Amino acid sequence: MIRGEKLSKRYGDVTALSPTDIEISTGKITAIMGGSGSGKTTLLRLLAGLEAPTTGHIWYGDEDLCGMPVKRLYELRESMGMLFQYSALLNSLNVYDNVAFPLHEHTELDESVIGTMVSMKLEQVGLRGFEDLMPSELSGGMAKRVAFARAMAMDPRVVFFDEPTSGLDPISAGVISNLISETSRKNRMTSIVVTHDVDAGLGIADHVILLWQGCIIAEGAPESIRNSDDERVQQFLNGRPDGPIPFSRSTTSYIDDLTHKPGTVRFAS
Amino acid sequence: MSNLFVKQSATATFFGRLGRHALRGIEQIGDATMLGLGALSLFFVRPWQGKHFVLQLSALGVGSLIIIIITGAFTGMVLALQGYYTLAKFGSESLLGAGVGMSIIRELGPVLGAFMVIGRAGSSITAEIGIMRVTEQTDALEMMAINPKQRILLPRIVATTIAVPLLVSIFDVIGIGSGYIVGVELLGVNPGAYMAELVSTVTMHDIYGGWVKAVVFGFMIGMICTYMGYRSEPTTEGVARATTQAVVVSSVTVLILDYILTSFYL
Numbered sequence: 001m002i003r004g005e006k007l008s009k010r011y012g013d014v015t016a017l018s019p020t021d022i023e024i025s026t027g028k029i030t031a032i033m034g035g036s037g038s039g040k041t042t043l044l045r046l047l048a049g050l051e052a053p054t055t056g057h058i059w060y061g062d063e064d065l066c067g068m069p070v071k072r073l074y075e076l077r078e079s080m081g082m083l084f085q086y087s088a089l090l091n092s093l094n095v096y097d098n099v100a101f102p103l104h105e106h107t108e109l110d111e112s113v114i115g116t117m118v119s120m121k122l123e124q125v126g127l128r129g130f131e132d133l134m135p136s137e138l139s140g141g142m143a144k145r146v147a148f149a150r151a152m153a154m155d156p157r158v159v160f161f162d163e164p165t166s167g168l169d170p171i172s173a174g175v176i177s178n179l180i181s182e183t184s185r186k187n188r189m190t191s192i193v194v195t196h197d198v199d200a201g202l203g204i205a206d207h208v209i210l211l212w213q214g215c216i217i218a219e220g221a222p223e224s225i226r227n228s229d230d231e232r233v234q235q236f237l238n239g240r241p242d243g244p245i246p247f248s249r250s251t252t253s254y255i256d257d258l259t260h261k262p263g264t265v266r267f268a269s
Numbered sequence: 270m271s272n273l274f275v276k277q278s279a280t281a282t283f284f285g286r287l288g289r290h291a292l293r294g295i296e297q298i299g300d301a302t303m304l305g306l307g308a309l310s311l312f313f314v315r316p317w318q319g320k321h322f323v324l325q326l327s328a329l330g331v332g333s334l335i336i337i338i339i340t341g342a343f344t345g346m347v348l349a350l351q352g353y354y355t356l357a358k359f360g361s362e363s364l365l366g367a368g369v370g371m372s373i374i375r376e377l378g379p380v381l382g383a384f385m386v387i388g389r390a391g392s393s394i395t396a397e398i399g400i401m402r403v404t405e406q407t408d409a410l411e412m413m414a415i416n417p418k419q420r421i422l423l424p425r426i427v428a429t430t431i432a433v434p435l436l437v438s439i440f441d442v443i444g445i446g447s448g449y450i451v452g453v454e455l456l457g458v459n460p461g462a463y464m465a466e467l468v469s470t471v472t473m474h475d476i477y478g479g480w481v482k483a484v485v486f487g488f489m490i491g492m493i494c495t496y497m498g499y500r501s502e503p504t505t506e507g508v509a510r511a512t513t514q515a516v517v518v519s520s521v522t523v524l525i526l527d528y529i530l531t532s533f534y535l
Binding site for chain 1: 400401408411416
C-alpha cells in the first residue's frame with residue numbers, strides 16, 4: 001500500500017496541490033484524473049519521489065519516502081518503473097539499449113539473457129525488429145511503446161504512468177491502454193495512471209481519483225465516478241464547457257477591463 | 270522635498286536591485302559548489318563510472334584536439350611575428366625562442382586552451398544536460414535508480430579536469446613549434462639560438478605553473494558548465510540562456526583565476 005498523508009506542494013505563491021490524503025491499493029490500477037493544471041502530475045511526481053512535498057509524508061508500507069536515505073530510495077526504485085509523458089528515452093541510445101539499460105545497470109545477467117529479455121519486452125509492445133532505431137527515428141506512439149518496454153524491463157512492482165495516451169492517435173492510445181491493463185493484471189502490479197483521457201482512465205482503472213484545483217473532488221470505483229451527482233465530476237466526464245469548473249482562468253471580467261482601460265472607447269449606457 | 274524623495278527612492282531602488290543581484294549570485298555560487306561537491310563525493314561510490322569517464326574524455330578531449338592544434342599553431346606564429354619585430358628593435362632577435370616559449374607555456378597556452386575547451390566542449394556539456402532536463406531524461410535516470418549527479422555530472426567534471434591540461438600541453442608544443450617555423454624558417458633567426466634561449470629560459474617551474482592553471486581551469490569549466498545545464502530552466506529558451514551563461518561565466522572565471530594564480534606563481 002502506498003499512502004500519501006496531508007501531501008501538499010507549493011511552487012512559490014502557486015499551490016499546485018492542497019493538503020491531500022491518498023491511498024493507492026497494492027496490485028490495482030489507480031487512475032488520477034483531472035483537467036490541465038489540476039495537480040495530477042504534481043501528485044504523481046510526489047508519489048514517485050521525484051519531488052519533495054511542501055508538507056506531508058509518503059508511506060511505502062511502513063517506510064516514509066520523505067527524508068529516506070538516497071541509497072534506500074534507489075533500492076526501492078529498482079522495483080519501480082515510470083512511463084513519462086514525452087517518453088524520456090535516452091537520446092544517445094538506440095531502442096535495444098534503452099530497453100536493456102536498467103538490466104545492464106542493475107543485474108549481472110549475461111548479454112544473451114538480456115537480449116532475450118529485451119526481445120520479449122519489445123515483442124510485447126509490437127516493436128521487435130526495431131532494436132537498431134534511434135529515439136529520433138521513432139513516432140510518438142512508437143517512442144511511448146519503447147518507454148513502456150523500458151519501464152517494464154525489471155518487472156517492477158509499482159509503475160507510474162504520466163499521461164500515457166496523450167498526443168497519440170486512437171489506435172496507439174488503445175494499444176497503450178490495453179498494455180497497461182493487461183500487464184498490470186497479469187503481473188499484479190500497482191499501477192498509478194495520470195490521465196485526462198476519460199475513456200482510458202475509466203476503462204482500465206480499478207480506482208479513480210478526480211482532482212480539481214489541487215484538491216480531490218471525487219474518488220471511488222469507475223462506476224461510482226460515472227454515476228456521481230457532483231456537477232464538477234459530470235462536467236469533466238462529459239467535457240461540457242459550461243458548469244462549475246470555469247474554462248477561463250482570468251480573475252477579472254474582459255468587458256470590465258476593456259471599458260476601464262484608459263484611452264479605450266466608452267460605450268453609451 | 271518631492272525631488273529629494275524621488276532621488277532617494279531611485280537610489281534605494283538601485284541598491285535594492287544591486288543587493289538582490291548580489292544575493293542571487295552568492296546563492297548560485299553556493300548551489301553550484303554544493304552540486305559539484307555532491308557529484309565529486311560520489312567518485313569513490315559504486316558503481317564505478319570508469320567507462321563514462323573514458324567516453325567523456327574522448328568526446329571532450331579528442332573532440333577538441335583539432336581546434337586546439339589550429340589555435341596553438343596560429344598563436345605561436347603570431348607570437349613569433351610580433352616578437353621578432355619587437356625584439357629586432359633592440360637587436361635581440363635571438364631571444365625569440367624564450368619569448369614565445371614563456372608566453373605560451375605560462376599564459377597563452379592555459380588561457381587560450383581553456384577558452385577553446387569552453388567554446389567547443391563546455392557549451393555542449395551545458396546544452397546536452399539542459400536538454401536532458403527538458404526531455405525528463407534525468408528524471409528517467411532517477412526512476413531507474415541511477416544517480417544523475419554520478420552518471421552525468423561527475424564524469425564530465427573529471428573529464429574536463431584531465432582533458433584541459435593534456436590539451437594545453439599539445440597547444441604548448443604546437444605553439445612553440447609553429448613559432449620556430451616562422452622565426453627560424455621565415456624570419457631567419459638562428460635555430461640554435463632559438464632553441465638554446467628556449468631551453469635556458471623556460472624552467473620546470475614555468476611548466477608546472479602552466480599545468481596547475483590548466484587543471485584549475487579544467488575543473489572550473491566542468492563545475493560551471495555542468496551546473497548551468499543541470500539547473501537550467503526546463504524550456505528551450507532556458508537551455509539557450511544557460512548555454513550562453515555557461516560560456517560567459519566560465520570565460521570570466523578563467524580570466525579572474527588566471528590573474529590570481531599568476532600572482533601566486535610569479
